[in-house]
Amino acid sequence: MNEKVMKMPIMQFSSVALILITVMTTCFGCSDSPSLMPQPVPSISPPPTNSSSPTLPSTDSTSAPEVLTLRQLAERKQIQIGCSLNTRCFSYTEWKEIVGREFNAAHVYWTLRWRDIETQRGHINFTQADEQVQFARSKNMVVFGHPLVFTSYGDRPDWLAGSPLSRSDLTTILRNHITQVMGHYKGQINTWVVLEDAYLKQYNDDDFLYDIFGYDYIDLVFQIARETDPSASLLYNDNDNHTSTGITTQLTHQIIKRLKAKRLIDGVGLEMHLNAMQPYTKQDVIDTMKSYGVPVYITEIDVNLANVQGTQEARYAKQATIYKEMLEASLESGVCKSFSVWGIGDKYSWLRDSSSIADPTLFDDNLKPKPAYFALRDVLK
Numbered sequence: 001m002n003e004k005v006m007k008m009p010i011m012q013f014s015s016v017a018l019i020l021i022t023v024m025t026t027c028f029g030c031s032d033s034p035s036l037m038p039q040p041v042p043s044i045s046p047p048p049t050n051s052s053s054p055t056l057p058s059t060d061s062t063s064a065p066e067v068l069t070l071r072q073l074a075e076r077k078q079i080q081i082g083c084s085l086n087t088r089c090f091s092y093t094e095w096k097e098i099v100g101r102e103f104n105a106a107h108v109y110w111t112l113r114w115r116d117i118e119t120q121r122g123h124i125n126f127t128q129a130d131e132q133v134q135f136a137r138s139k140n141m142v143v144f145g146h147p148l149v150f151t152s153y154g155d156r157p158d159w160l161a162g163s164p165l166s167r168s169d170l171t172t173i174l175r176n177h178i179t180q181v182m183g184h185y186k187g188q189i190n191t192w193v194v195l196e197d198a199y200l201k202q203y204n205d206d207d208f209l210y211d212i213f214g215y216d217y218i219d220l221v222f223q224i225a226r227e228t229d230p231s232a233s234l235l236y237n238d239n240d241n242h243t244s245t246g247i248t249t250q251l252t253h254q255i256i257k258r259l260k261a262k263r264l265i266d267g268v269g270l271e272m273h274l275n276a277m278q279p280y281t282k283q284d285v286i287d288t289m290k291s292y293g294v295p296v297y298i299t300e301i302d303v304n305l306a307n308v309q310g311t312q313e314a315r316y317a318k319q320a321t322i323y324k325e326m327l328e329a330s331l332e333s334g335v336c337k338s339f340s341v342w343g344i345g346d347k348y349s350w351l352r353d354s355s356s357i358a359d360p361t362l363f364d365d366n367l368k369p370k371p372a373y374f375a376l377r378d379v380l381k
Contacts, residue, residue, distance in 0.1 A: 073380035080105040082340030106136035147193040222264040237269030269299035302360035320371040
């Protein structure tokens with residue numbers, strides 16, 4: 001301490017201090033002067049785990065600090081965060097607002113399925129798909145066409161079921177369908193799931209193309225797609241191929257090896273429809289992703305809580321952990337380009353048809369974010 005200050009008489013020191021305090025108080029009270037006083041550091045309380053409580057951060061410009069969306073955070077990490085588009089929800093303004101705000105990739109699925117888009121041979125109705133593609137592009141989202149070919153008997157167009165078809169006839173039909181759909185969206189959809197869920201006896205033996213072509217149809221549809229749009233990224237997509245022991249993992253490896261040799265494939269899609277009662281080891285998922293030797297896209301993740309007991313708080317916490325670990329696996333693998341949730345809003349999920357308590361998405365029935373949403377956001381920070 002300065003020696004002069006130490007020797008200053010007490011009365012004199014008190015007067016000086018009073019003058020200083022007065023000056024500082026007057027200065028800090030001036031509306032034109034910035035505050036020099038230490039300001040408290042803003043903090044964000046973690047979201048409550050009660051399902052009815054979490055809400056999205058306020059977008060009020062007076063709020064501080066700004067909380068970034070999933071989309072903004074994902075773009076910093078240079079990963080796509082996607083969502084499938086649901087035809088039933090396109091009349092809901094709030095649903096569309098959330099999708100456009102939180103995601104930078106869109107999967108146009110229900111409106112592009114063969115049975116839905118080509119209800120009469122050679123006559124393709126693009127109306128609903130166009131609406132979804134235009135919406136996604138208006139939000140500057142990457143658009144996935146998903147899928148071009150789905151091979152189960154239940155997913156083929158009704159007119160294909162009328163009479164037996166020869167291999168030659170079906171080749172012509174496939175070529176016409178793929179070239180029309182991809183040609184229509186050339187320059188708008190740059191990533192296509194060309195084929196989903198190929199034949200596998202112990203898992204998916206309901207495959208009308210396999211019954212006519214054997215596995216040759218896989219090469220055929222990818223060849224047609226490559227010729228139609230050489231600039232598009234072509235993916236093979238399957239379920240239960242995200243772990244080393246997955247039912248379709250070996251088949252997926254075989255398909256990729258076969259198509260890579262012909263330069264017909266650019267990536268693999270993982271349909272991660274997860275049962276929360278069958279958790280997976282994060283490291284196994286990472287190793288499986290890396291084993292494919294091509295870029296990986298998580299195309300359809302959701303986490304089914306139908307068999308999880310306990311309070312809603314505990315159920316949601318379990319779900320949040322699974323979502324968190326799968327996004328961490330995606331980032332840590334170094335090969336995953338996209339992480340897409342299979343819709344938002346639990347009551348709009350495909351699983352609601354089989355269970356009222358599956359609650360598989362990031363948002364509840366009222367489109368309020370659940371703990372899983374905040375878990376993903378924390379991973380991306």
